[in-house]
Amino acid sequence: MLIRGRGDALVRVTDGARLYLQDVVVRGAPLEVIGGSLDIQGSTLHVGISIIDGGEFRIRDSYIEDPVPGLQSDGGLLVMERVQVVQNRPSAYPTLSFDASNVQMRGVRVVSTSGHVAMRTRGCPWLDMQDVALQGLDVAWESHSSTAVIVDGVLLQSRRLGLQWQGPWDSQWQWRNIRIRSPQHALGVNIADADGRGPDPAVMERLPALD
8 A cells, every 4th residue: 555645744643543554555745643653554654754752663574775965863752663764865864763762673774875873762761773784885783872781693784974072971881793884983982893793684684674
């Protein structure tokens, strides 16, 4: 099913509402989750996505292409499982931008061929990233004052810097199997082994592609 629309928002899920979409193609205006809950499975999205005011966004087995201005959350909850995000259109914004949000990622690939930062996290109280590949032009992952408790099987790739970290870092966090492919590995944090395994190839092979 194709969902297409114009205006400020194609779909707006507000406080207390819950919407489930499966096997759809979405084009046009952005999706907005404002205090409500949006679940998407087995779909292809060609739109930006905004989650604010405690909104919840869960996406599984899906492909996101050119999400201008990006996938953005401010005070939301995000769960991403087996998701591929490709940004080819020029954008001044990070492809993924999470502020004060709780984020869980399992089997996620972000390829930003035109955006300078693949993912930015700022003031996030909980980050759980397993089998995640982030590729940006200049910076793969930029983080400010965030709590990244689990970073396991992560690939950071860019033409300049893999990770720019600002804020406290706890040695009790589970950071392992990290692979960085960039001229400069990290700023603000010491990555003891930047030549780890990276994402599990078996997991990444199951990610959806553009139909």
